[in-house]
Amino acid sequence: MSFDPLRDDPLDLGGHRYRSRLIVGTGKYSTHDVMRQCHEASGCEVVTVAVRRERLIDKEGRNLLDYIDTKRLTILPNTAGCYSAEDAVRHARLGREILTNMGNPGADWVKLEVLGDPKTLLPDPVATLQATEQLVAEGFKVLCYTSDDPIMAKRIKAAGATSVMPAGSPIGSGQGVLNPCNMRIILEYLKGDDPKYPVIIDAGVGTASDVAVSMELGCDGVLLNTGIAGARDPVKMALAMRHACEAGRLAFLAGRIPRKLYATASSPLDGLIAAGR
């Protein structure tokens, strides 16, 4: 039986509604063509992009945007590489300007990332909160990258973020969800009295089972890039991620059985023939 998305609510990110719960990056692919095939295979409806200087001297013929199906995909600009609230806000405004000019619906949102250190790429929590407040005040829908700290997650939601996006593990590390207990606390704190509030696992996904685990925990979606782009066969991995996302979501909606220490027989205990000696 194939997955029927109509049986699930859409993912609602501040009024942007999607059937796919995967958000896929556009970085680190071997070619733009491979990237485009991965986007198709993943079934994603949102792709992230970064804001960088235009190459003015050795310009290549084609822009990244030539390889993104902007009729089908919403572009989510990020503030990757920013180490201060001020720089993150500038990047957000620049991204909004380009998407406004393109007429892309992603013009009203941003994936906020304010980093604290280049080795871990972990967020700077103080600057992240400052930038969230500033961008919310400027009318942005802020999808906020953060660590898996539940208190920080609460603070970011309270600051008006459209979605809190905790990292499963460091960006590009492929370690999956290192602290599922923290994720469960974040989900309880943010969604307990507000079940529609979207929590998205952002970063750390290494393979399909990491996506499934994230979705089984009750996260609303998963954002990933390296897990697909860095795989030996990125297009196959994109398809695997899609199936894992759907499988994990279904398993969450279906409700798993409790874990028990000892066995419980699946076959009837009655009607066994006489035991041998």
Next chain:
Amino acid sequence: MRIFVNGVARDVSNRLTVQGLLAELGVQSAHVAVEVNRELVPRSRRADHQLAADDAVEVVTLVGGG
């Protein structure tokens, strides 16, 4: 006069506008955003915004990222 475009010094004519600069650079103007001295210059103001000596201009676009 001398300005800086994406960190590189460049000699341009006096009273060049942002729009004029983009034309000189030959960039596809719908796919870029422009900052002058850390302030965004929206597309609607590019034709009116005159550059001054030592202005720091950033011309950015969207690239692959996660």
